[in-house]
Structures are given as structure tokens and as C-alpha cells.
Amino acid sequence: MQKPSIPKGTRDFSPEEMAKRNYIFSTIREVFHLYGFQQIETPAMENLSTLMGKYGEEGDKLLFKILNSGDCFAGISDEELREKNPLRFAAKACEKGLRYDLTVPFARFVVQHRNEISFPFKRYQIQPVWRADRPQKGRYREFYQCDGDVVGSDSLINEVELIQIMDEVFHRFGIRVRIKMNNRKILSGIAEIIGEADKIVDITVAIDKLDKIGLENVNEELRSKGLPEEAIERLQPIILLQGSNEEKIATLRNVLAASETGLKGVDELDFILERISHTPIRAELELDLTLARGLNYYTGAIFEVKALDVQIGSITGGGRYDNLTGVFGMEGVSGVGFSFGADRIFDVLNQLDLYPEGSLKGTQLLFVNFGRTEETYLLPLIAKVRQAGIRTELYPEAAKMKKQMGYADAKKIPFVAIVGENEITAGKINLKNMLTGEQELVSLEELIDRF
């Protein structure tokens, strides 16, 4: 008999882990609701025609494909079979695949239900996704995504609200964060003024190293990437961009004066920062030109959240995109969205030990079982304790005291109630604090008051 196991890159979640994950998700949900976001869910399986071609060639390979039930060889010629080409075979033998992210299913949802949706549509979605990635530390083949998007509105107030939501969520978690912001149009403007549109990633990567390797080496790296001296010259104020967000914006306005697109990006950032200044925000906001995530996708604002007290990658990210649904034939749906990194937030909360007391609350009270007579006495009494909302267990059999106490210990139940013959006669409950070992005779009312 082989020892049972689960597929590599997947996880079981224990009761303790579930309690923590539920705390994370319910905190995020509450904040989403406070801002008028509505939850949706989509099926784990999508038609492969919906998924293929949306994540690049590499992504197509990382999709988990589901073998057609019934005859998977139907419609496949002997010749095709002899080819043994996995991708071409899968294209015929598999109609369905597992969700790879929440964005494409959301786009599909918006198009399919366009007539039932009132725009602007603020939706959030918390569901697992699956990727046939090589599993490694911190990277899983099944993991939850937690996305919020507003589609069908160009207004930058949506960006402002997303920042407020991130701020509120991390405030509730007690995680100190810096929210980094950039704008795709600024990056395009920079490329425009130096005449090197295809070098934008090289440039942001090089600038990002300034603190580590110094200006000389940054310039050297840019040279090695083929940037002409003149372009590097023009980049100097951008590489050295420093100061407050206002100062950075002033410099950028200057440098990007010749780029209409670049100035539009600066205006957008400026507007967002100005609007957010009217709200009580607690996170640090930082304009960071090296922030270049989702460049193929984002068209305006780009966000990323970093935890200040833990060394870890970004714990949330997002941005503004155009034309979410164009690929499904519905043009002109712009939106802005972001994704909470639930697994990393879990790690940060663990490292900083930030789960609030009560958030992981399990059973609060265990009644020891002495047998049938005591059970008869306890059953209606325990019903009352539960009616008062106290999470209560009766040990299911009259096992040895040591075993019952061991169960309370293992389950970290803070109080044990001992009701034997004497207590029944006295109409009292012997309440034992498992942490201090203290015992106390109390009435049912007193017991309920204790919790």
C-alpha cells in the first residue's frame, strides 16, 4: 500500500492554516464591500478556446488541460496520433482547461453577461488558479488569487479608491506598507524623448540598480544595452530622480515637456496624488519610475505594495488597462484592477505574528464526559451554552481524564468544564483555565458571563 500523497506543487490546508486564511480573506472581503465591490465566481474549468493565446506561448504550455471524457481520440486521425505532438494532440483531445488567472475568466464573464451588468462594474473574486509551473519554494501549482477590478469607467477616482482599499486592508492587518506608483504613459514618454521605445525595460532595470551599483555603472549598463550617449545624457535627471513626490513630478514635467503622452502620465499621477491627499491615508505613497510590472498590459497607472518590516516581494499589485474584453469582441471596456498576494500576506502575518487574538478562535470550552448520567445532565446545559454563542464541545465518550485533557491541550481549548456527581448536586460547574491551571466553581450564568 503506497503512502498517500498529493500532486507536487499543491497543498492541504490544516485547520490552523484555514483559520488564518479565512481571517485574511474575510478582512479583504469586508473592505471590498465597504467600497461597493461585489463578489463573483467563475467555473474552475474554462473552454480552452477562452484560455489559449491569452498568456503567450509559454502560458499555453502552463495551462492544465482536461482530457475529454468519453472518447478522447474522437476526431483524431491515425496520422495525427503518430506525430505524438503533445500540444497539437491536446488541442483536439482536450476541450477544457483549468483557470490560469482570474483576469481572463473575468473578461469572459463581462462579455457573456454584459446585458445583466450595470457599469461601472466593481467586482472582486477570490478563487484558486492552476499553473503547470515547475514547483519551487513559495511557488505553487494551485494557489488563490484575490482580485478587485472596476471596469467600464475611465475616471481616475477609481485609482484613488483602489489606493484607499489597499491602505485600509493593510491597516487592518497591521502591516506597514509603502504603495509604489508609476504610470505606463510616463515610461512611454521617456522612451519617446530618448528615441528608444523598445529599450524601456532595459532602462527601468538599470535605473533600479542605482542604489546598489552607482551612477557610473548604471550608465555603463545602459551603454552595454546599446543606448546611444545622447540618450543616456537625457536620462540623467530621470536616473537621479529624487525628493518628494511633488519634486519628482516637477522634474518629470520638465524632462517630458516634449512628450504629449509623457505629460499625460504625469498629469494622471499628479491628479491621483492630489485627490488621495484629501483622504486619511496611512500608507507611504512613492512615485517609483522603476516600477514596470505588466508593461504589455497596463496602459496607465501601475501600483505595487511592499511590506516595510519584512523582506519579501510585492504583496499586492495592479494597474489601469484598456480594452480588457477586446479579445472577446467587446471593445472599449477600460478598467483598473489589482490583486492581493494572499500567500505572501499569509507569510508576512506569520513572520510578524500579527493575527489578532480571537481571529483564530477555535473551540472555547470542552465539557469532560463522565458517562451517561452526567451526559443527561449536561446535554440541555451545553445547548444553553452554545445558544449563548460559545464554541463548545462535549468529549464524545467517557474516556480517561488524561485523554480528555490531552484532547483539550492538542486543540488549544482554553477552558475545560468538569461536571461530576458533586457538581451536579451543587448545581455548579467546575471551570478549569487550561493556561493557568486555576479551577473555579461557577453557575451556568456565571460561566456564560465569563466568555
Place this chain on the structure above:
Amino acid sequence: MQKPSIPKGTRDFSPEEMAKRNYIFSTIREVFHLYGFQQIETPAMENLSTLMGKYGEEGDKLLFKILNSGDCFAGISDEELREKNPLRFAAKACEKGLRYDLTVPFARFVVQHRNEISFPFKRYQIQPVWRADRPQKGRYREFYQCDGDVVGSDSLINEVELIQIMDEVFHRFGIRVRIKMNNRKILSGIAEIIGEADKIVDITVAIDKLDKIGLENVNEELRSKGLPEEAIERLQPIILLQGSNEEKIATLRNVLAASETGLKGVDELDFILERISHTPIRAELELDLTLARGLNYYTGAIFEVKALDVQIGSITGGGRYDNLTGVFGMEGVSGVGFSFGADRIFDVLNQLDLYPEGSLKGTQLLFVNFGRTEETYLLPLIAKVRQAGIRTELYPEAAKMKKQMGYADAKKIPFVAIVGENEITAGKINLKNMLTGEQELVSLEELIDRF
């Protein structure tokens, strides 16, 4: 461009449906916690070696199998390929399959984590499962199961608590129910005393028709199934079993006097009914000998819950089983469990319109957007409203009033706040009740008090 769609037998859940489903699941979760149950989750994908052979030959065919990523033809000979045998091919080309139910993954979990679990282990699990069934009305290829089990304890107190949990859950839903109970040992005892062990299903099916077709026809059906006259004769008191649960138990004790197993089943039922009589139960409890679900699986108590006010199949069911984990090499783990039928509960709550006010609460208040000046005034004000826990939106752009009001209507937002130049000057908010049309000038504090 094809219109996007989802695989047949799967569903998107709209915001309204999600709110209802969340109400159902959170109600069930709360009650589970009250009784000391802990949540776990297992991966959507299990190794096929874990799943195959656990659901019968038919079940093996209904498993969704995931094509190995990378080269799915690895290890498959040309000869095997030429065979074009879908099941044999899948056995080599697919290592993983989608979860078919929550029971087998739970058994796998218990064995894999036996050293971390403190028994008796009370676990609940709410996750989707997938079956390649032919889709039809009310039957889906992806649906949620919602299971609770206690494993590692033989005590019948667990059965009593499961009944209490069912009772409490349906009480909270406001659904009037009858909980039907039977015991596998009683059915075995009946088979024993009439000497027809293999006819037990025929017998329960025939008895179940008594009300419809009458005693003569029931006996005729039993004859047609090959039961000898003597056996039918002995069955008469069981076919005609009537009265209170106590009366039925007395009759059964009499009829089953010669069957040790049968009497044990009667004792178990008797014990459970006696124990439950000490708790404030609201559901009707009915001993029903025709209840024969899960006969291949259950070894003791069998439960089923029927809604009294809606014509629909059972909305919850379960029972006691032996040896949950034997198939994974861990012997002697008995348990008792049940499964809430979330989709049917959803239907019953819809039909009876039982969702409590507030359980489906979306955005409570929409602020109309008149432009930048008003926004500047509103941003800090709205932050305060949200801080008070009121679900609030600011329409993201200064669109026409009609459009903004239409948005509130479509989203069923009950109150709209109108703050223009006059209101700002007066330091007031014009609060419009969308149901009555009434408008009222209120201060921020008054507005917060209103909710």
C-alpha cells in the same frame, strides 16, 4: 469572433447569487464552529491513484483527468497508442484528476496527516467537486459539497450532535424540516430474519410504496422480486410499521428478537433518540425503515433531511461508516458524517423567500458626483462614513444625474446622497430614500446614525 461561453454543466455566479451562497455557507460554518468542527481544504487535483477504484467502475469514467503537462506521450508505446483505448491511455497520459467528492480526499488527508491530528477529529470542508456526468436540470459538472465528519470515535453522542447541528442550521435558515433516521444494522437484521440478505433494497423500495399502492400491491411486488411467502409473512409488521418512534422501536424489538445485529441497530437508534430528547430540538425526527441511502457504505446510523414546505429531494444526508481510511492502509478509523446539499438549500431558500433582510446587503449609500470641487469636499467625508462601517460608493465621474440614479437603481442601493454647492454651503447632506423618494437634509452625524 465566437461568443464566449463556459463548459456545459458549469456555472458563473453573479453578485446576487454569491451573496446568497455566502449567506448559506457562513450560516453552516458558524454552526460547525459552535460544535467544535474545524475547517480543512484539500487540492482540487488529486493523484489519480488516490481517486481511481474508489467510486466503482462508473465513477472511474466520470473522473475529470488532467493531461500530463510536458510530454503526455512519454512512456506510451506505439502499440498502446494504436489501441486508442481512452481509459488505458488516460491511465498513462494522466497522473492527476479533479476531486470527485470530499470523502476520499478527506480519507487521504487523515492518513497523510495522522500524526498531526488529534482524534476524535471533527472536520468540515466546503469546496467544489467535479463529475463528468451528463448535465441535466439541477445536476452540474461542478458543484459545491459541504461535508462535516467526526472520525476516530465510535460514540453515538456524535450522531446526537450531528442531529443537533442539522436542526440548528435549518432553524437558522427558517426551513421547517423532518430528519429521517434509520440504521443499517436494522436493515441487515430484517434481511437476516427473513433469510434474504440480498433483497434488502427490493424490500425497502417496495415498503416505500405502501401509501401509494396499498398493502396488497406491496406484497405482490415482493412476490415478483422472488421473496417466498414465509418471508413476506414475516415482513408484515415491518411493512405496516406505524405510530410514534417509541412504538416503532417496540415493534422492531419484537420482530427482530432473533437477530443480534438487528437488535443492536434498534438499541443504537433508541439511544440516539433518548439522548436527543434531552436537547431542545425543533425538527421532526422520524424513524423511517425505507431510508436506505449509502447502503454499500454506511454501517450504522443513516440520516436524511427533508424540507416540509417544498417539493424537493433530500437536502442533507449522512450516516455512520466503518473503516474510512482502510483503503489507504490505516485500519479501524470509524466515523460519522453528513453533507449539506448547498444547491438544493439555495433552491428552497429562494422558493420560500427566506433570505433574512441584511443577509444580501450590498452598497447602502451612493454619493452623486458633481465634479472636482464637490469631490474635494466629499472625499474626507466619505472616508468618515465608511469608517462608520457603512458600505458607500462615490459615483466615479460627474455623469448626468439620470445615469447616476440609474446606477443606484440597478444596484438596488437604498439611499443616495446628493451634495452640491448649496449643501456644501449649508454643511448638510441631501439624503434621498430610493424606495419612497423622500429627501431630507441631514448632517454627517445624522446620516451615520440613520444606518
